[in-house]
Amino acid sequence: MNQPAITRSWVESANGHGDFPLQNLPLGIFSHKDQVLRFGVAIGDSILDLEAVLAAGLFDGLARQAVEVARGGALNAFFELGRAARVALRERLLELLGAGSAHQAALQPLLRNAADCQMHLPARISDYTDFYVGIEHAKNVGRLFRPDNPLLPNYKYVPIGYHGRASTVRPSGADVRRPKGQTLPAGQTEPSFGPCARLxxxxxxxxxxxxxxxxxxxxxxxxxxxxxxxxxxLNDWSARDIQAWEYQPLGPFLSKSFITSVSPWVVTAEALAPFRCAQAPRPEGDPQPLSYLLDTRDQAAGAFDIELEVLLLTEQMREQNLPAERLTLSNTQTMYWTVAQLVAHHSVNGCQLQAGDLFGSGTLSGAKPGQFGSLLEITNGGKEPVQLASGEVRRFLEDGDEIILRARCRADGVASIGFGECRGKVLAAH
Known part of the structure; x- marks a missing residue:
């Protein structure tokens, strides 16, 4: 799809908006004062109620079908329609929301202040799979446990993943209850049960x-x-002490299944088109992907240049009116495998994927300090605590801590777009 000729919106807050300018148009499920789940699009500081736009008769063809099937509080049927429906809806929204739209007067009453709305999961998630494609994270963690052999031999041949718990995926803003579980204290031979200490x-x-x-x-x-x-x-919250005891031989279980947080807006593949880039070339000596994972076009433009950020806000920071402190600035270009390779690998054995399934990329860290995507890496397994501007230190998360994920896409000659926030605040264990 060509870049739209109209680059400004009559929704003034969208022009120059950090996350949701006209060029983004992410889709999601929201509720307003009546608490009814509705299909909407983010535009600046507002949400346009697409079901109300449908009732006003402003959609036709595939765009109309796209909105009709999305009614009912979930986007699964819309996702199943595929790219043609997404493109049709996007092109119509560019017309409706672009500067000079003939429908501004009709649409203005259908805008909702985003701050007055609650966001929900965009789809009913049947399955959630978490991958491990951030190679720098894999190496950083590997060095903690296997200094002489950080990456296991299969890593560069197989997109490593495990099946997570779909029922505990929650949208941004949901609290994170500190989990309890079995851990093996240092120097002990038998496990104990209690709250996670290394969240x-x-x-x-x-x-x-x-x-x-x-x-x-x-x-x-x-x-x-x-x-x-x-x-x-996506924030794949992790109980590191529970994980250390349970993960051999089958991998994560209760250490990951207590909650997974996601940002609620779906940033479409079409919105991200200007920020596609070539997959990073593999270092000399690395094997080429097997044939079922190798496609020339995917290697040429299957990666994304998305800047990723993590911030921490503690209770003390709130009391002192201090801003959240950045812990991490990373980028999706550290992914060793493309998202297309994840789809191909997940289904190669005949596994059935369904509309609304969710994948996690795995932790996306850089190679240098300041780019690490978890406290496990930042603190060297808890040995080197983080010094915060508030005077506090952190080895792992404490009750009252809030983690905030953000993302931004930038490229020459096009408007930057973002993802909105993915937040979660830690509550004490029951």
Missing amino acids: DYELELGIWIGQGNALGEPVPIAEAGEHIAGFCL
């Missing part, structure tokens, strides 16, 4: 699946991009 965050990109595939029919790598509906931010 951590993980900075990830979330990927929403669009059209699914039939059971037994893999998605070819050349077509995998067509099965991606959009993106969000």
